[in-house]
Amino acid sequence: MSTIRIVEVGPRDGLQNERRVLGHQTRAELVRRLAAAGLREIEVGSMVRPDLVPQLADTDRVLADVADLSLDRSIVLVPNRRGLERALEAGAPAVAVFAAASDTFNRRNIGRSTEDALAEFAAVAAAALAAGVPVRGYASTIFGCPFEGAVTSAQVVPLVEAMLEMGCYEVSLGDTIGVGTPEQTHLLVEDVARAVGLERIAVHMHDTQGRGLINTLTALDLGVPAADTSVGGLGGCPFAGEGATGNLATESLVAALAQRGQAVDVDLAALTDTADWILRELAHDPT
Numbered sequence: 001m002s003t004i005r006i007v008e009v010g011p012r013d014g015l016q017n018e019r020r021v022l023g024h025q026t027r028a029e030l031v032r033r034l035a036a037a038g039l040r041e042i043e044v045g046s047m048v049r050p051d052l053v054p055q056l057a058d059t060d061r062v063l064a065d066v067a068d069l070s071l072d073r074s075i076v077l078v079p080n081r082r083g084l085e086r087a088l089e090a091g092a093p094a095v096a097v098f099a100a101a102s103d104t105f106n107r108r109n110i111g112r113s114t115e116d117a118l119a120e121f122a123a124v125a126a127a128a129l130a131a132g133v134p135v136r137g138y139a140s141t142i143f144g145c146p147f148e149g150a151v152t153s154a155q156v157v158p159l160v161e162a163m164l165e166m167g168c169y170e171v172s173l174g175d176t177i178g179v180g181t182p183e184q185t186h187l188l189v190e191d192v193a194r195a196v197g198l199e200r201i202a203v204h205m206h207d208t209q210g211r212g213l214i215n216t217l218t219a220l221d222l223g224v225p226a227a228d229t230s231v232g233g234l235g236g237c238p239f240a241g242e243g244a245t246g247n248l249a250t251e252s253l254v255a256a257l258a259q260r261g262q263a264v265d266v267d268l269a270a271l272t273d274t275a276d277w278i279l280r281e282l283a284h285d286p287t
């Protein structure tokens with residue numbers, strides 16, 4: 001069995017909605033600790049406007065601080081062409097773009113229709129690839145949207161196809177508000193696989209209703225090769241409700257895979273220590 005790839009999203013997705021704003025040194029320290037625990041693909045920050053998301057200000061300095069780490073991928077989220085310019089200036093090794101399967105979510109979250117968002121991201125992807133920088137895609141609200149309600153495969157599959165066509169090396173399927181079930185996961189993965197195969201698909205499951213782990217394992221068992229997780233389970237979605245549990249915790253997935261004999265090359269003790277440390281930095285109760 002090939003090794004499952006874990007994409008650690010804590011330093012970006014995990015921190016972006018936290019009340020306590022961490023400085024770039026602490027965020028770089030988080031990336032450093034995650035790398036030391038064995039994580040090879042880490043989303044280190046975002047090039048969004050610091051007045052909108054102060055939690056991720058100075059991502060260029062985080063990148064500079066962790067440039068000596070030999071990660072397989074350090075990924076920086078970019079919301080538009082201007083963000084890509086800043087990411088390229090900062091030497092981002094990889095970038096990520098994001099759009100929701102729900103048109104209303106795109107209009108509310110990024111102020112653009114899905115069509116307009118895809119046009120912008122196609123330009124971003126083309127410019128990134130021309131600069132030799134690989135692009136990851138996030139397709140969010142795969143099972144449900146806080147504004148539209150249920151989302152179907154018929155909305156998700158064309159978005160995944162569009163992101164792969166624009167050159168994304170992988171598209172991560174995100175259950176942004178954490179409403180999916182294992183049965184829905186099974187059906188969606190089958191529908192996506194029928195359209196584009198599984199090699200370039202990842203899952204990004206949220207734990208809002210306690211199903212992040214089972215949904216992720218369901219997808220992995222169907223042959224999805226990669227999963228996004230966040231150390232300490234950091235990262236709710238502001239649209240999923242105040243204080244909603246967010247991303248599946250990296251340590252939960254690593255522990256579950258180890259129990260199933262699918263060991264990943266991550267030091268669970270070091271990872272758990274890192275979760276405890278960052279939760280203290282954020283003044284959360286430890287898990």
Ligand code: MG
Nearest residue numbers: 013204235247
């Ligand atoms: Mg997330």
